[in-house]
Amino acid sequence: MATAVTKIKFREPQIEMSHGAGGKASRRLVEGLFAPLLFGSSTGPLGDAAHIQINGTKIAMTTDSFVVKPLRFPGGSIGELAINGTVNDLAVSGARAEAIVVTFVLEAGLPTEILEAEVRAMADAAERAGVKIAGGDTKVVEHGKADGMYVTTTGIGRLLSGVEISPQSVRPGDKVLLSGPIGDHGITILLARGDLDLEADLRSDTRSVFPLVQALVRECGASVRWMRDPTRGGVATSLNELARDCGLGIVLFEEKIPVRDSVRGACELLGLDPLHIANEGQFLAVISSEHAESALRALRATPGGEEAVLIGEVREQPDSAVLVTTLYGGSRLVDMLVGDPLPRIC
């Protein structure tokens, strides 16, 4: 029970942008302030979605807010992100999204046609994802706030049978699968902001990954140990969270990690690591080694999963860390994102 007496471990005097970036700072905020006050003593590892028992039925529930700037970008818009993001959070927790409710915080002065475009985008995305939009709420704030609009979606879903996902079930020897190329979304947004004067033929990868997850679960059932959609903070942050939660090491094979040329070019130009860049249409899965090959085949046979690839494996060492290795025998640790990825010149 959270009372004035419950102590928080979060020591920082004010909230910074880094607390929302999905990396270490976000984790500090969640674990240090929200968890002690809201989740009480029953906190295990924090997943993408909560699994709740109601009268013997297990349902999954998740929520997410979308504060992206600009609202529209190549490949999508805030509306699609809002639907796909919540569908994906449920999917990687092993659930099929059934219904979503939406909250809009709108900035006074937002042209109606922009709002209409987003709502249409959401309706389309929901239809493609096979999820019902069950209701919502709207608030309007003064001009100058909300960057046009902020959207929050909350989704509930039914757990797929045969799947029991938990970092604790991960074992040394398990394989790490990635559904496709990384970095598309984050770099698209960075370029769309226009501050860096870079142009590329890139699109956000926003889509529902549920069909792929479903194919995986059908093929492998309980051999699927863990899944995550690497959004803010990228693959590095998601895998570091897993490594921390299970205490094992994750070793990645650098040459196997798929990155499109233009994402690579932008990252080289700006000094960014694709492993830290957000994705909105990919997911990671840890599969027991006996089922890894058939899992890969199942994904590749599913539309949208053709580029799925095995990128690494779980080992005892380095414990609680992620190591990237190269073909020539070099290696480096890759940590969680600290704040937002910042372009560098040095």
Add this chain to the structure above:
Amino acid sequence: MCLAIPGKIVAIDSQNTQLATVDVVGVRRKVDLGLLQDSPPVPGDWVLIHVGFAMSKISEADAADQMETLTMLGEAAAAMEEVRGYGLENDAEDYPPQRWKQ
């Protein structure tokens, strides 16, 4: 101080010849050619880009030479003597190489 990337000049700005569009595997950016004004690059040339400025032209010939040298690393000692002729050693009179002066 040191993040600089090779890019190919794809177009010179029609309104300002000191500005060019450079391509890095499909990513394009306008780059200032002011530091290369003594020997301005043309479309098709490769340049080294640092903070939005072209710092130097990249010599394909030198790059190819270097790859050859590197490929021969670990060959017999006799081959190593031959490799010295490729320019691994610094011979003051040899610098800058003729092709660089073009």
Add this chain to the structure above:
Amino acid sequence: MKFVDEFRAPELIAKAGEEIRKLADPDRHYRIMEVCGGHTHAIYRFGLKDLLPANVELIHGPGCPVCVLPMGRIDDGLSLAAQPDFIFAAFGDMMRVPGTHGSPLEYKARGMDVRIVYSPADALKLARNNPEKHVMFFAIGFETTAPSTALTLVRAKTEGLQNFSVFCNHVTIIPAIRAILDSPDMRLDGFVGPGHVSTVIGCRPYDWIAKDEGKPVVVSGFEPLDILQSIVMLLRQLRNGEAKVENQYKRVVPWEGNRAALRAMAEVFELRPYFEWRGLGFISQSALKIRQSYGTWDAEQRFTVPGIRVTDPKAAQCGEVLKGVLKPAQCKLFGRECTPEQPVGALMVSSEGSCAAYYNYEHRKPITIANAATR
């Protein structure tokens, strides 16, 4: 990526590593300094240390322009920009560097207009697009970056753009190398020379290191094969008892440097009589300031700079790590009070700072190559 991928070819990297192991005399312990922070970053990013035998040691030099900036200069820059209708523009590298009262990003959270730019030209563009504001560009970098700032100032003057100024913190590399060699604690066998600085200054400025100090210098590119080939070249010189300056990065570095870049710098900048370097103290003729002829665009001539001097916390050993006397993990604050999220000194923030590089890429790595990289 052309001119990049070839120099990352795994088989050639493995070969170069083997060549190094063959060349390294087992009875010697080689201490080679890579001067440039970009090389430090590349060494860690590509895991090159895994390929070197134990008796070839790479020492990280002070070539990180963010790391060597004393905290006082960051405070100065931020206090200049605290005026109303000011935009503080800087490279991403500066954004998390701690000043006494916070980093630029923290100031941004408190309401200062702070913008990340990729180029000084972008800062100038900001000024053009925001005529009612003043844009101050916090310029950092060695000679690689200084010419671009210089050219930007030339353009600002030609355009007569009044709402733009530069707070100049450009430093030069040779005095830093001299300070390292003058340091009594330092024993070095040779240098991996800064490849991109050399595209501007050429290779001649390193002659004295070979002739007067008797240490070989190989000017190196930044891909794994470049760095490894440079080490091969250094070991060959050391084996033959030679001390010369060699140019490994020939495809990019002209021996005579870039005359147009040097002209632009001479037009706009002059040397400060002295400048304070974090960890190395005051070094004469080691930094650039903007000439009076460009005074309108010099933040220091146009506005009043507080001139704050801030000493590093006593426990922080940034200076010794910068000089290569201490390894990052040997600093008492490393990994405890000083981490990338809560950095005490700039070496932990800057992506080329040796502390950040070591912390992020290395310090918890398994020790043996066999363990780390078996596939």
